[in-house]
Amino acid sequence: MGYNKLLERQIKKHLTTSGVLDENLMSFIQSIDDSYNAFERDKRLSEHAFQVSEKDYLDIYDRLKSEINIRNQSILKLMEAIRNMEPDSDMSILPGVDNLLDVVNYLDAQIKKRKAAEASLKIAKEEAEKATQAKSEFLSIMSHEIRTPLSVVIGLGNILFRQNPRPDQVNNLQVLRTSADNLLALINDILDFSKIDASKLELEHAVFDIHKTVDEIYQAISIKAQEKDNLMSIYIDTKIPTWVYGDSHRITQVLNNLLSNAVKFTQKGKVRLSLQLENISDSRCTILFSVSDTGIGIEKDKIQYIFTPFSQSSSSITREFGGTGLGLAITSELLQLMDSQIKLETEIGRGSIFYFSLDLVYISAIEKIPINTAPQEQDLNKAKILLVEDTPFNILFTTQLLEGWNTVVDVAENGAIAVDKMKKSRYDIVIMDLHMPVMDGYTSTKKIREFNQETPIMALTASATSDIREKIFAAGMQDYVTKPFDSDQLFSQMKRAMKK
Ligand code: ADP
Secondary structure, eight states: OOHHHHHHHHHHHHHOSSSOOOHHHHHHHHHHHHHHHHHHHHHHHHHHHHHHHHHHHHHHHHHHHHHHHHHHHHHHHHHHHHHHHOTTSOGGGSOOTTOHHHHHHHHHHHHHHHHHHHHHHHHHHHHHHHHHHHHHHHHHHHHHHHHHHHHHHHHHHHHHHHSOOOHHHHHHHHHHHHHHHHHHHHHHHHHHHHHHHTTOOOOOOEEEEHHHHHHHHHHHHHHHHHHTTOEEEEEEOTTSOSEEEEOHHHHHHHHHHHHHHHHHTOSSSEEEEEEEEEEEOSSEEEEEEEEEEOSOOOOGGGHHHHTSTTOOSOHHHHHHHOOOSOHHHHHHHHHHHTTOOOEEEEETTTEEEEEEEEEEEEEOTTSOOOOOOSOOOOOOTTEEEEEEOOOHHHHHHHHHHHHTTSEEEEEESSHHHHHHHHHHOOOSEEEEESSOSSSOHHHHHHHHHTTOSSSOEEEEEOOOOTTHHHHHHHHTOOEEEESSOOHHHHHHHHHHHHHO
16 A cells, blocks of 8 residues: 555544545645655665675776776886887986876977977988088089189190290290199099099099109199299109009199198298109009108198098198198099008108009000091181180180181170171171170070071080080080180081081
């Protein structure tokens, strides 16, 4: 029976006279009954709930414990991995296992640090690339600036040679020519330095007269030696064969570097170049080259630096003697390419000896050396040439050179005048300088090509950049000669261009 029926009966019995309950009392009894029933239901439910958690409590606890264990293991592994990745990192800055958030923050900080390091590396790389680019641009401009006047020296020297010089002038002219050639070689070698640096330099082997080569180097250096009141001497072992096979240009460069230094760092002293035969077989000979001086000498602890690029033994050297610090670096690299090694003995205040051995193939005196000594007839058959050139010196010697080949030369001082002259007259060939005021050679050629496609145009340039070929072809020129040019080469290129 419900609790409300019991309550109803008791109320009827004790609280009413008629035994009838009014409506209000009935609803009161009903709400008490509802509350009681709700309480009973909650009591049953809570009793059941308590029984479930008690049953599973141990199980949940175990699971939680193992989860925590796994988590700690993972953190330990993570920390181990961090340590392996960064063995040098300070362990104490690694957080403990009990705080996963610390580990995460630590990792986050490390990642940020790495990203920052990567970014600065990228910037450094870009800056290094920019610097390399600036360096090669600088070298190219510098070589251009030096080559232009040098081409005048070489060119005029050659012209003077052809003009039947007096016997007493011949020697001076020879020295002038060798000095200018050596200077040009040096400029080219500075340009080549980047090649040496990138191991891209290759030797060129040919047969040459080593006695004559060394004598010419000596002659050219002697003038410098006299300027500094130095006594210069040379010794060439007469047993050294005349004709050897090797890169005469590079050997010359090495000796020039060593002799220039010897003269530079010696005042009122002695400089000596010596070649001794160390060994000789049927086909090979080993020659010991040495360059000695009685100059300032080099401190022992500086020796290791002077062979590295752009290094000098002290900063006062730069102030007092100038120089780039490139010479010995190039020298030792070149000798390594020739399977040799530069050696040095030196004493402060007493002087230095730089020496090295070269193993060279030689050609015995009985073997015939085919040398073409017969002068070639150079005649361009009264060809009409338009020389487009702004530098008066270049105009002077190029005109003389061209006229010597039986030609008629007309000069235009810039690209705009050249366009004008091409409209008015007919020429067999145009020799076009590239860098000129008012209008440069490229623009001038493009304008000429608008109305004249036939006349060959040949560029004359002091530029040594590798893209010069594409640039001159794109503008409409057929060929180019680099200043200072070899006159025989210019002649044959002009002849070929006009044949076409
Ligand atoms: P540069 O002569 O242009 O400075 P080098 O590479 O030829 O560069 O020489 C590097 C340095 O070695 C010179 O600056 C100088 O300090 C030292 N050096 C080279 N040759 C001699 C020498 N014969 N006597 C004294 N010091 C020398």
